[in-house]
Amino acid sequence: MTQTHEQSVRFISHRITAHRMHRRGASIDAIADHLRVAKRSVHRYLALECPPEPQPVEADVDLSDFYMKGACGEFPELDWTSRSSLQQAECKAVCEHCPVLAQCRTWALTKGREESGVWGGMTKEERRRRLGRRRGRKSGQRSDVVAGAREQGAA
Structure with missing residues (x-):
């Protein structure tokens, strides 16, 4: 069975997420729930080396x-x-x-x-x-702050 590109990207994404959550102490159940996959899929992700x-x-x-x-x-x-x-x-x-x-x-x-x-x-x-x-932005200024100041000045 060949994987589509979309499936490959999802597999990589799930693998990275599973490794990150596992390092933070999340349980296999919690990881499976978060990724909406079976626990055996989580075990498979964790069995493979984490992408760099x-x-x-x-x-x-x-x-x-x-x-x-x-x-x-x-x-x-x-x-x-x-x-x-x-x-x-x-x-x-x-x-x-x-x-x-x-x-x-x-x-x-x-x-x-x-x-x-x-x-x-x-x-x-x-x-x-x-x-x-x-x-376009002066150092230290945020665009929403600048826009708000202009509106106040116009009122």
Whole structure:
């Protein structure tokens, strides 16, 4: 029986969640209830090695530092440069559990801003919006605080 991509992503997600909950002392029953699976599935998740946790980000990230360690390499059938929202959603689902997500996102927001496709769990447009928000905001101010101050000043 072959697994679909969706089933693979769910299996990885459940495995990570089961390991995290188990490390925090949750019982097998509690993990099974949380994941809405049978207890034997939880035992199967815990019997397998936990996928690596995301690593802390260094200030200067180079693509060659993390590219070959990414979860994207496990899914060559996905089109990581597609403009299809369905394809982008599948790629982002893989990114959610990538051990180098933080490094990839840092690279995408600094050096890879103009690269097309999904990088660091974000599309090119999402990276543009995030970078635009950062530039438009004065340091230390939150956008909702600024908007509230404008409204009070107008009243």
